[in-house]
Amino acid sequence: GIQVEQSPPDLILQEGANSTLRCNFSDSVNNLQWFHQNPWGQLINLFYIPSGTKQNGRLSATTVATERYSLLYISSSQTTDSGVYFCAVDPYNTDKLIFGTGTRLQVFP
């Protein structure tokens, strides 16, 4: 089956720093989502981005489907950005999201 790899696994930042999270996937996908899981377990939708670039405030994402990767950019990080960031793909338009192992982000004041 499709493999979804995220890097780095852990990231520690000081408030105000910028970061880039990467998601590689091993096959073509029809759907790609980025989520932020807060400390209470809630998965918050960040982007639905099977291809192209989107921006939402301090966050932006780019998916290059032909090269099978997606990037999530966080600018001017805040302590509230802490948590785990997941990339998830639907490889065959079958409504089955396959999740990566996540990037754990810690932002310190």
Next chain:
Amino acid sequence: ETGVTQTPRHLVMGMTNKKSLKCEQHLGHNAMYWYKQSAKKPLELMFVYNFKEQTENNSVPSRFSPECPNSSHLFLHLHTLQPEDSALYLCASSQGGLAGGQNEQFFGPGTRLTVL
């Protein structure tokens, strides 16, 4: 708020108990999902329902029994669980099979289950 609610938020049960998890979506979606998140493992899909019909069972043990009475409600019935079933159980919904590829999933807050 994502439009998907789950109850209870926390549950502790013994191995001989029977309990149920409930999920409700207020988004007008047609597909609903159960996922399991164990410590130090990726989220795993358990079940998929499209228009109340089960379309995916990801080799889940029979001690987990899903029920989808309508497109807005999804249950997960639990019986004779094992301690290794302790995990965060997440429900999600999406527009479903007629979405034409625009099938973004939205998640509930989860039920944190502990099996003693």
